[in-house]
Amino acid sequence: MDLYEYQGKQYFARFGIPVSAGGAADTVDEAVARAEEVGYPVVVKAQVKVGGRGKAGGIKLAADAGEVRAHASAILGMDIKGHVVHRVWIERSSDIAREYYASFTLDRTAKKHLCMVSAKGGVDIEEVAATDPGAIARRHVDPVDGLSAAAAAELVAEAGLDEEARAQAAALLVKLYTCYVEGDCDLAEVNPLILTTDGRVHALDAKVTLDDNAAFRHPEWEEFAGTETSDPREKLAKEKGLQYVGLDGFVGIIANGAGLAMSTCDVVEQVGGEPANFLDIGGGANAAQMANALEVINSDENVRSIFINIFGGITRGEEVANGIVEAMGRVDISSPIVIRLDGTNAEEGRRILADQASGRLESVPTMIEAARRATELARGDER
């Protein structure tokens, strides 16, 4: 789960990482009230989970209430790369002397955490990595050992941070690591990490991705829940706990496992169809999940046929079949269904479908043939 900047900063603050004073606002009046609280000048920042806010006009400096009103009016409702701004973050403006970069994430290749620090922050860090890789100091952190204060100090020196910033930056780095580990982040990134003209180091931005798998031990994450997607299909799928990505095509897809779901999209496209979505009902999916998946697909007006592609391992064929039967009783499925069912208890599943759903769906023996059949039905070739 990605956090908005303001949520990321609030998360940082819990771990003692210095951030600018500020407050979130959903209306122009609220924005002015927050500005009055933190004191002028303030920065009005669009809260969207996409880069390039500044260039799009989503970050503005305001010297007084009138300017806050003007900027908040312009920014709230603004569309930034398809993301509509519903909330702004108002924070006290900082007098920036220098801009740095710091992050922690997992290096899948080394199978250890990776800390990166650079004196060249405040710009596109991927660009820095490409053109001036030496400007980014990197150090692997063994999860068993953690990050020592000494290692943090070495790292900020190696990155060439200004002398006066080093002690504070090293301390911040240790706190950022604690936030990353104890806060179960996949990513904790600060760009820019700033040195102010009066010699303070703090996080001026926050990019935090939380590990959804750790939600069970973070009841406080509740407040971050909610979806910013404008796609009603994705909203419905999320409510039902399904892994769903809306696409533009007309063959609705349900598969078990992300790999098979992607592979199903590949095959549908290769036989001339266009997937309407990616939907993974997950490992060990039961009848209720299958029924939910069918409901989500059925809600998509673009869908003209449905391809259910199941290869059972931990997912059992009879559960899948029972779910389809249940869904058919619960909702009026408007598109023809093609199913390919193999793997664990597949025969039992096929028998259930033959007994209770024959005439309402077609069972096809292979993945490729099923993709072809679903595409044909969607294109109306057989009608």
Next chain:
Amino acid sequence: MSIFVDERTKVVIQGISPSSQGLYHGLRNRAYGTDVVAGTNPKRGGETIEGIPVFSTVAEAVAETGANASFISVPPPFAAEAIVEAAEAGVPFVVCITEGIPAHDEARAYNVLVRDFPGTRLLGPNCPGVISPGTCNIGITSGDIALPGGPVGLVSRSGTVFYQALYELTQKGIGQTTGVGIGGDPVPGTSFTDVLAAFEADPETKAVLMIGEIGGSAEEQAAEFIRAEMSKPVVAYIAGVTAPPGRKMGHAGAIISGSHGTAKAKMEALSAAGVTVAQNPTEAGERMVDVVKNLG
């Protein structure tokens, strides 16, 4: 011959109870011919479930039964601990199918194994397991989709495409020496490269089918290994050829991998390493038919 497991493999099921996933799949594994010798459950030591003796700890199970492999399917909050317990008990091969383990737990457990228990190989987490057709099946693969006799070794990051690929081979009459599902989690205990090296060293395996997917750079590393170290032919398929580019938040991940983990980049890297790259699992099976014909 096979890699990682064979007819001498004795399995302990960690976290066994009458209603557990571990028991359900463990019994299916046993029915396939796998030698399931023990189960563990701190609250059920001394019981017998479906003829399987239960011990309180893995160490006791190993001491009493000589178990040399473990099967873990306990819920995510307890899985990392279970992996370390197996390693501490000296189990040389641990299969963990649990999906949804926090990444930090996984990274910690992996590095504990690397440092303190180098004799333990972890397969997974979040993987279908390993099957040596006709001999041993640990995990959640449906045994009837595999065909004994070789000559192909299969390795896959995706679970369900692993089944699909096994089945494609079986339907075309091509047997497998071993099928290994390494899982798609951030810190897999066993990598593509580990499995490819084992297949390269296994005299019975004559060719390898590799199934990757988008994201990360494991396939690119595998390509480099194949180019430098492998003499056996490899056929590959990368799931997600047509996937739209994902939204990403920070930049640190992209800096590490140097690419965005697209199927195209992976397929190009594999092609450049001499791998036959297919567009879907069925085509991968067809290419393998050609490869096997030419083995001579």
